[in-house]
Amino acid sequence: MITPRLCAPAYELGECAEPVADLPELSAGSQAADLTSPSAGFVTYHWSEAPMVELMTASVHRTLARSGVPGSEIDIVLLATDSLPPGRAAHRDVSEFLAETGMSGATVMTVGLMDCATAMAAVGTAASLVRDGTARHVMVVSGDLADISTGGQRVVAGGAAVASDGAASALVSAEAAGLPVLALAHHAAPDQESGGGSAHQQLTSRMNAYREVFARLATRHPFRPARTLVLPSNFARHVMRVYLAEAGFPADRIALEGVGRVAHCQGSDPLINLADRQADTKSAAPERPAEPETYVLLGAGIAHLGAVLLGTRPLP
Template sequence: MSLPHATPHAPAAPAGPGARPAPAAAVHLSAPRYVLGELREDHTTIEGLRERARRFGMPPRAELWGWGSVHRTAKSLEALAAETARATLDGAGAAPADVDCLILCSTRFPGGPRTHGAFVENVMAATGLGAAAFTGLTLGRCANLLAGIRTAQAYVASGMHRTVMVVTADRVTDESVRMENFALFSDGAASCLVGADPLGPDTYEVVAGAGAQDPAGLDWSNEISSDLAREVNRQILDAAGMKTGDILGVLHANLYKPLVVLKERQAGFTREQLFLDNIPRVGHCFAADPLINLADRARAGTLKPDGHYLLASSVPGVRIAVLLRALPTPATAAAPEGTPA
């Protein structure tokens, strides 16, 4: 089993003899945004849902599993990626020229080496990021986005880049597998900026992040590992000097409700720390779920200034999480003591 170390903020610069280590530079996540497939339909429209449920040994009880809506799209992945990226730029009040790196994440980039160049070109042209460096990230499956955010954090902390756009986009291409034994899939995309500076009113400090892997458990047929989740929690909480109960909310993947509750409680969280509302409303948008859930909670005004929130995603053999602190908005920061936020 491979268990990488947690990363709190950024690594401090090496200190000379007798010198104090320089404080770690802060890294921020700004303007989380998302787009969903434009066709919102009831789960009963999913091809062969009852037959697949029977094959999986699942009683067809929508309220039990959290079956609700699914979102389909006729748009390309490039269009989804560009749409959410533009929303993030607008939300941050940033210009495309402010972004010096783009990390594109997807469970499956269309085509192959002959078409991937055009794919990247189309996304960058549609968002105005033509001068930015770029990279692609795919092998983490539905943990791709958090792997991308951790990569962006490392880029910024090291000084390699100052502002990184992270985008994930996915869509179902075979309707017969829109239902799996762990989730109902929706098409969608999500994005954020990871940078040295807070950008816009919707900004979070990246407090720590960690990932853990079990290469022997990566096969699709394996279960999600609570052991890996507990190990990631340990690394993050040790790095942040916190306890599990200090986390006000867990922004997890929108898998079936019983699975989410079981696995996250086995990881050490309470049901009250989970966010289950988007399971029936949104469905499982591949890797985008943690950012979708963060954006929705922020929009609903349920995030507390200075509160700590955990973006988390598990797939068989992998757990990745990123701990954020919600920065006070100018209005809440200026409010007199005792004033409700």
């Protein structure tokens, strides 16, 4: 059986960076202090005046260069985004994006409707396509602009995150060197969209969702939480630690360094955090502790969770 490899994660943030504390949405009340406190950790958010595909193009160029796979060899492109323009404008932008990245010969599909879990669903779909031999190389590209995806709101996820503009990409391949994709699990709780029930009921429902998605992941490929590092969506640090504690992950097994510098680039966060992790590992001092056995890329939205389990030892 072919083992899919996730290769060369890369990203591009919005070209403008601003302090979270200066957001107009936070100018009144105590929410600014809550989100910028050390326990939450938000410092900077990013925004862009460019169309979504410009950020995607910059990210994909990096992924192609790092993977060594030319754009002409990409079989399928999965666009995990809800931020393309409407109608024919999307077709025009995507055609230009494919031409600029050399991927014009690829079959292109969009993946959506799972909010911040969409990109992880796309990675899992790409892995299935590679595993069954349908494709050799699948490019997964995520990206969101808050002006489109959230209607311009920057404080999102019920006040637990600050939305940034950004894009990320990774190649899922049968041949290029990368991390083995071991399993995918997802969970949907449509009742969470409406915000029904008491605050306690909503919290209980979300904690149950986190427990369930990791239980499903473990049935597909066993892993040890104590030897796994979770690379999650960039929600407030204390919020993510509470949710993931329910699934058995202590605070030191959760990578939350991106919260302050990047904020919440929606579906792109796990790939951004993986790219940063790999760059940091390459430049780390020799005394850095040994890598964990597995990574979990966790895309977390209000109603959807998507988790991808990766090995940490690259396959050649």
